Amino acid sequence: MSSAHEATFGATGLDHRKMGVWAFLGSECMFFGSLIATYLVYKGKSAVGPHPHEILNIPLTSISTFVLLMSSLLMVLALAAVQRGDALGAKLWLFGTPFFGMIFLGFQVYEFRTFVSEGLTLQVNLFGASFFVLTGFHGAHVSVGVLWLLSLWVLALRNRLTRADSLLVEIAGLYWHFVDIVWIVIFTVVYLIQ
């Protein structure tokens, strides 16, 4: 076994980079868990409005939820394309995934602007504070994912993303899917269970 191979896989036979990403995602569970717990603890305790049922737009958020779910499909299609050496598919899906992410972010920006214009801000009540912090941090994570995936797309455009680099796409995909499952929880806890 070469020293380079040992440096990457070690005694466990597992890739250190992938282990690191899974450990990071575990820590992210704790991070978003604390934000969701805070939202739930403050739920229904706002002294003044606007309250969730007065302001949340379910049809709009349902569309953005569907867009983010479909971006996860495009992400696994991108990984499958890279793994089988399909350069055209890799370029297509590696652009489609962050593009759908940007559409999701567009919905979020529109939602935030609408809420602020209707009087819901970070300072106005407990719902506003916990809602903007939770969904804002999620949006920041989506933004990081978009930049990460666009950088992989640029590598693919320059034909510098080969089958040997599929782990890079898999790791970015793990992060992207994590962002998706966090939104699955937020959509239920914040939007549907009011």
Next chain:
Amino acid sequence: MAEHSQHPPVRTYLVVAAVLSVITAVEISVFYLTIFERVLAPVLIVLSAAKFSLVVMFFMHLKSDHRTFTGLFVGPLAIAILITLALMALFGAFVVAQP
């Protein structure tokens, strides 16, 4: 040796995406249907957990990947869920108001 995870075929990804779309549609329908009003929260939590599990198992490949990765993710996830429930209990979220 590197880990040898068997990633599912593209067809499986398409089927999972279709199931996720159907569950999302059911969630939104349940939200609007008044007959589910009394059981809304438990039904939505079960549907959400199903979507969460599908993405983790198939899109993130935990179903076929090494169990160490499952431990690295599920351990902290369980702690996060327990902390959430403990905080909710501590702040009286599960206390039913007396009439």
